[in-house]
Each structure stands twice: as C-alpha cells, then as structure tokens.
Amino acid sequence: MSSPLAGRRTRRPGWIADQVFRWALLLALGIGVITLATLLCTVVAAGWPRLNPDLIAHMPSIRFPERAGAQSAITGTLWVIGCTALVALPTGILAALYLEEFARPTSRFQRLVDVSIQNLAAVPSIVYGILGLAVFVRALALGQSIAAAALTLALLVLPIIIITTREALRAVPRGIREGSLALGATEWQTAYRQTLPAALPGIATGVILAISRAAGEAAPLLLIGAVGFIAFNPDGLLSGYTTLPIQVYDWTKDSRAEFSSLAAAAIVLLLILLLALNVTASWIRSRARRRW
Amino acid sequence: MAQPEVMRDLASAATSHRGDRIFNRTITAAAFTALFVLAGITIFLGLKMIPVLQTQGLSFLTTSAWDSFSDPPIYGIFGMLYGSILLSVIALVVAVPVSLLLSVFMVFLAPRGVKRALTNLVDLMAAIPSVILGLWAFYVLQPTAVEWQQLLHQYLGWIPIFQNDSGNYIGTPFVAGLVLAVMMIPIITSVTREVLDRTPPELINAAESLGCSMWSMLRYVALPYGRGGIVGGVMLGLGRALGETIAVFFVLKIVFDVNFFRIIESGGGSIATLIVSKFGEASGPEEIDMLLAAGFVLFMGTLIVNVIANLIVSRTGKLRS
Numbered sequence: 061m062s063s064p065l066a067g068r069r070t071r072r073p074g075w076i077a078d079q080v081f082r083w084a085l086l087l088a089l090g091i092g093v094i095t096l097a098t099l100l101c102t103v104v105a106a107g108w109p110r111l112n113p114d115l116i117a118h119m120p121s122i123r124f125p126e127r128a129g130a131q132s133a134i135t136g137t138l139w140v141i142g143c144t145a146l147v148a149l150p151t152g153i154l155a156a157l158y159l160e161e162f163a164r165p166t167s168r169f170q171r172l173v174d175v176s177i178q179n180l181a182a183v184p185s186i187v188y189g190i191l192g193l194a195v196f197v198r199a200l201a202l203g204q205s206i207a208a209a210a211l212t213l214a215l216l217v218l219p220i221i222i223i224t225t226r227e228a229l230r231a232v233p234r235g236i237r238e239g240s241l242a243l244g245a246t247e248w249q250t251a252y253r254q255t256l257p258a259a260l261p262g263i264a265t266g267v268i269l270a271i272s273r274a275a276g277e278a279a280p281l282l283l284i285g286a287v288g289f290i291a292f293n294p295d296g297l298l299s300g301y302t303t304l305p306i307q308v309y310d311w312t313k314d315s316r317a318e319f320s321s322l323a324a325a326a327i328v329l330l331l332i333l334l335l336a337l338n339v340t341a342s343w344i345r346s347r348a349r350r351r352w
Numbered sequence: 353m354a355q356p357e358v359m360r361d362l363a364s365a366a367t368s369h370r371g372d373r374i375f376n377r378t379i380t381a382a383a384f385t386a387l388f389v390l391a392g393i394t395i396f397l398g399l400k401m402i403p404v405l406q407t408q409g410l411s412f413l414t415t416s417a418w419d420s421f422s423d424p425p426i427y428g429i430f431g432m433l434y435g436s437i438l439l440s441v442i443a444l445v446v447a448v449p450v451s452l453l454l455s456v457f458m459v460f461l462a463p464r465g466v467k468r469a470l471t472n473l474v475d476l477m478a479a480i481p482s483v484i485l486g487l488w489a490f491y492v493l494q495p496t497a498v499e500w501q502q503l504l505h506q507y508l509g510w511i512p513i514f515q516n517d518s519g520n521y522i523g524t525p526f527v528a529g530l531v532l533a534v535m536m537i538p539i540i541t542s543v544t545r546e547v548l549d550r551t552p553p554e555l556i557n558a559a560e561s562l563g564c565s566m567w568s569m570l571r572y573v574a575l576p577y578g579r580g581g582i583v584g585g586v587m588l589g590l591g592r593a594l595g596e597t598i599a600v601f602f603v604l605k606i607v608f609d610v611n612f613f614r615i616i617e618s619g620g621g622s623i624a625t626l627i628v629s630k631f632g633e634a635s636g637p638e639e640i641d642m643l644l645a646a647g648f649v650l651f652m653g654t655l656i657v658n659v660i661a662n663l664i665v666s667r668t669g670k671l672r673s
Binding site: 095 | 371372375376378379380382383385389391393396397400449450451452453454456457461470472473474475476477479480481482483484485487488490491492534537541565566567570588591592594595596597598624627628631643644647650651654655657658659662
C-alpha cells in the first residue's frame, strides 16, 4: 500500500464508483435486515405479556380484554385452511399433471392456458374477495361460511399450486417416463407410480408455500364476511368463522391497550405458524435436491 | 421370480384402459377449471361494468367523487386510480434500487453461508402477511416516518413533491409507498437473484481478467445479460403493489380529492383500499356494483402489467436461446 505503484493501482478508473457502489450494497442489505429485525422485535416485545397458554385456551371477549384469547381464530384458521387445501390440492395437482404430461405443448390452446394461469396468479387478492362475495356468498347462497371462504381461497392459491407443481414435474427427467412406458405401463400408471412420486418433494414445497399464503390472507376474507368477534369454534362447513389475520385486524380497531398487546401476541402466533410452514418447505426443498 | 410380476403388470396394463380414460378425463377437466376461472372472472366483472357505464358513463373513470346519497348518486374513481399509480411509483423508486443491490450483494459478494442465510431471510420477508406489515407500519413505521417527512419538507421543500402546507404528516402516500416497497423487495430480490445467478461464469471471468471493477462488470455484463428477467421481476412486484389492500388501508388516509404529487401531504387513495373501505358501509346493490366495477378496473390494470411482463420475459428468453 505504501509504494506509489500500489497506490496508483487501487485508484484505477472507476475506483470511486466502485467504492460508492460497495457502500450502497451494504446499505441496501442494512435496510432489508433492519426492517425485518425491527418488525419481529417490536411485535414480540408488544405481545410478550399475552404470550401464554390463555391465548390458545380462551375465546375472544369484548367485555374482558384481559381474559380474551384467540381460540376461535386458531380453530377457524385450521378449518378454513384445511378445506382450502382439500379443494385446491387435487384440482391444482391434476391440472398441472395434465398440462405438463398430456397436453400438446405447442397447441394454441395450451399457450392460452399457460398465459391465463400466469395471469391468474397475479390477480390481486381483493378481486378474488369480490368474486367470492358475488359468486359463493350471494349466488350460491353459502353465506358467511367456512365453505365460501375455503372456495374463495382455493381460487386464490390454485394458480400458485399449478405453477409450482408444473415446475416440479418438469424437473423429472424424460428418461424415467420413457422407461416406464417402454416397460408397458400405461400413461396413468406412469404418472401415478413414476412421475408423481419423483416430483413429490417439489410439489410439497409449492403446496406448503401456497397454503401459507392462504393462511395469512385477510383482505378477501374481510369482504366475504369473516367476522372479528366469534366466540365459538366452527362445527361444520356452513358455520361462521374468524381467522387469525382477521382477528388481529379486528383487535387493532379497538382502542383499549389490552387489545393491542393481544393483537401483537396473535401476530406472533400467526408468524410462528407461517414460519414453521416456510421452514418445512425449504427443508424439503434442500433435502430432495437432485437424486438422479 | 420376476416372471409373475411382469405378467401381472402386463395384465393390469391391458385391463386398465378404462382407468386411463377416466384419469384422462379427470385431469382434462381439472385443467379446464383454470381457464374457466379466468374467463369467469373476466366475464363476470365485465358484465358488472355494463350498468356502471350506463349510469355513470366514462365519468366513472374521469371524475373523483363517491357519494351514494346525492341525487343522482355520483361514483368516480379517478382519484383512486391515480392514487394506485402514484403509490406504485413511490414503491418502485424505493424498492427497485434496494432489491437490485441486495441481489447483487447476494450473488457476487456474499460468502456461501451468508448467501444462504440472506436467501432464507428474503423468503421470510415474503411470507409475512400484509395485515402484519400494515399493523407494523401503523405502529412503528409511521411515527418514525413523520420525522423523515418533516426533514424532507424542511430541506427539500422547494421541490414540489416534498411540499406540505398543512403540517399533517399522518396518512401520506409516502408512508403507504414505503410499506408497498417493503412488500415488493422480497419479490423483486428473489427474481433478480435467480436471474443474476444464471450469468455465465465465463463472462464474469472474462470481465474480471480484463480488469473490470465490480461496478463495471455489473454495468456491462451481468445487468445487460439479465435485463429481461429483472424487468419481469419488477413488474411482478408492481402487480403485487397495485392490488395490495390491507397494508395500505392501515396507513393511508383515503380522500377523494386527487392528491397529484404532494407525496408527504396527508391523504391519497388506491382502488383496492376504496373497495375494502366502502364495502362495509355500502348503501345498496348499486353501490356494490360500482365497487365491483372498480374491482374490474383493478383487475384489468394488473392483467395489463402482467401481460407486458410476460412479453418482456419471453422475448429475452427467445433472444438468448
């Protein structure tokens, strides 16, 4: 560094730009990390006093904020997500199987389907909410029920499931299918016994991510009638319900201090659920990398 | 030993033609649902648009008022439409540089372990539901951002966009745009990271052996190579921002007077927040039809953004192969 030559070499053309650029990189990194860190820290700190078993064991209460819990929201979330998965998984995976394995990839129809699925994945969730309100709640008269919510959310996650499943299927080598067909298996047997099992880890990852997206969704459910105050656990498809995001949203509208810490505690709960799903997804993804 | 197994498989293959046919039909039907849903949404919302155009005409798009009690009732979403665009622009201005730099750092500078950690961190950011981001923005970001906005007003107030005459810094498009940026960063970053990861190493090596600095390698090799994918990722984030509802609803004061450019002045709007804020108090089927029509406009907007994104991405894909 002390020799003039070395000094001249570090100050080659573009040296300043390079330094500025490096600092900008670190700044961007800092912005991302700090945002996430403050978010997690403030939420956990605000919800800490209410993070106890009562949160799960108690029903929401308007008159006794200090005793209120989120039990109905938890069971409601499980119901809604379960039913969503029940509708969306078979449809989505089968649709992906058709598009990837059976449809002719060059036909115009196929390209139309491709484009429309891409676009469906990007439709804002509130539009699905309006649609759910008009079709499921009103036209099919399902009312403000778990069934309506599950169908709406199923529409919302269907394109995501189809896209990720197709990618997983595409990663299965051609040779496996050809080998199976050459041994005399029918198309159905090939798909069921060879292609699907080989693509399963990829499919599972995509499905888990789609489900976690549905679990955190609030806007469409607001429109199709999830109510903030439900003091019972859902007992069937036509039962009224509330979910964690809706419960959080509702509690923050109440100005009493107990409710804001309660909301923070529920957020921590929701985040733990979603993080668990995401960690599972990335664990499956990293474990199943390239066996062939 | 293998003989009976082969025989059984052959036998099942021979008898399962019907199974094959049922299977074929099932999955064909499943595939058609996707197309059916998109067509359904378009037709349904499009039909709802007709009565709106009949009663309001084009003023639905060009006026800015929402009054269901006046006679005749007036509905116009211009302010909201403009607000959606304004918020997206603010979000893009913040999110694009940050995400680009973040992904460059992850791909070209970070050691393996750090890169993996950051990838997980970005995924984690993407997994946070918008209702949580909105709340966080309301309780934490907004109070802090009031001071930033005061500083902006104090030192950059001579630029029209940083004017604030009312002294009220709560519920500004600036803060709403920041929240949207936080939502867009993980989307854009993960797409950009994947694109930059695919830069051929021989090009990078060539640039480095020619004595390029980090910056010039990016400027002349990596960014031009991945341009299509990066633009696609940005558009993807933009689509998300246009449709975001709850997070914006928490921090934006919705007003119908069009806030054209004063981004640190209280008040603004977006179509998605219009829908969620007016749904609860809608006065009747007519107003709900108007909100559905607003949803249709939003739907078309995101559709256009996505078609453009797909075009850009697929065209660059073709050029390369």
